[in-house]
Amino acid sequence: MTGFRERLESISRANKSLVCIGLDPDPNLMAVPDVADFNRAIVDATADLVCAFKPNFPFYEALGMPGLRALEQTVEHIRSVAPDVVLLADGKRGDIGSTNEKYAQALFTTWGFDAATVNAYAGIESLDPFFEYADKGIIIWCRSSNPGAGDIQDIRVNDGSEGQPMYEWLAAQAAERNTHGNIGLVVGATYPEQLSAVRGRSPGLPILIPGIGAQGGALEESLTAGLDSGAPNVLISSSRGITYASRDESDFAEMARTAASTLRDQINEVLAAEGRPW
């Protein structure tokens, strides 16, 4: 059984890519009306350029049962045409432990995802039912980049010294609990210094970095701040910047490929400049 981190490293190396494409289907933006058709076209056009696909659950849930069926078809298609690409569920699930057993079952057994974003509001202990899936990736939502993010994430944890922001404490806790090697973190791209702080606290943990493009995060600063020693342990996630690069039915798949390829190249230039080419 291949673990999440090995799977991520293997496909990143094979495709020379740290690009994760977020699949956030929005009927107001899609070039074709059917969600499954749209996703299949994006996947077919980009599967050799990425390390992961990341369906964002609420975009499917908002469409009701047809949306969830489209998610099911999307998962099947990715497994069929790109079986080695990491399939990452973005739902930020989290509750107390007994309920998290059901979330973990849903995401990893029923849906069959390789990894999932989770929410640690009920504490690290609450995530134990996720952590028990040793071959899956448990990506803890650590620091976001929205205006209100600091409300909770930046509260200083008093550890005897002058304290540290909660998100740094959480990153350190995650690293400490990483006995199965299956934990990762989500850190937004907007503030590279936060990424740098998290990386310092969590060597060996993959970091999912959303917000390149649409949310204005700077690629070079974010990537260098997030890079691990050894394997890169970074996933640079872009959604609408790729999937809605064109909204024209005639070329949206081709333009998505161009956008994904450009992002991959930009990332690889930074890696090369860091003396770490593939």
Add this chain to the structure above:
Amino acid sequence: MTGFRERLESISRANKSLVCIGLDPDPNLMAVPDVADFNRAIVDATADLVCAFKPNFPFYEALGMPGLRALEQTVEHIRSVAPDVVLLADGKRGDIGSTNEKYAQALFTTWGFDAATVNAYAGIESLDPFFEYADKGIIIWCRSSNPGAGDIQDIRVNDGSEGQPMYEWLAAQAAERNTHGNIGLVVGATYPEQLSAVRGRSPGLPILIPGIGAQGGALEESLTAGLDSGAPNVLISSSRGITYASRDESDFAEMARTAASTLRDQINEVLAAEGRPW
């Protein structure tokens, strides 16, 4: 358009009940194999004894598409036989604001729930897309009762004085943002002093109190700590203590009714002792 709080107060008064039944279908525990059949039997047996039904989303998601179809059928059935009972989605959803727009759409427009539990990890600002649904109930997960709950929820927020635990700060923030009168809080029943602190910070906000029964919360202490002035603004939630009171097909619905009736009576005795009979 009737708002959530009016709806809750009206059905609580009509049914003389603060009981919320959690519908957490578990195939290992259900007296009959079909989820929709099971829920319909529970609903039919208890609808006149409750103020709310609360499907717990991961229990349906863990069963895949058939589970989600059963949730759909359950919602339809509750709307059909008990249209005035509050229908509360328990999914603790939460992400940054642009994504929360989709969660809100899913829960309130697509599924049509009256209220939903949400997660404030990205800060109060991230919940704005939920708050905009003025006639829906936005129930912010505030304090849980699991062993690790204090990791994040109890971190002291330095407000210039000696500080307060984060969950109290969150309750005060929620009260401040309650301009539409549509915000509530989730606080576990295990530690009544926490409930009391939250109530002090959030007059006028309904509090959903899970953990009576299975999680060992004491009813009387929790209820008196959570009671508001004016309307009770409390939902006492019980799941398996009611739905799995019997695991025998011949009497599980009847026993669920007995358990719900007993809980309602116990609550109403406390209300009467507080000088606040219906």
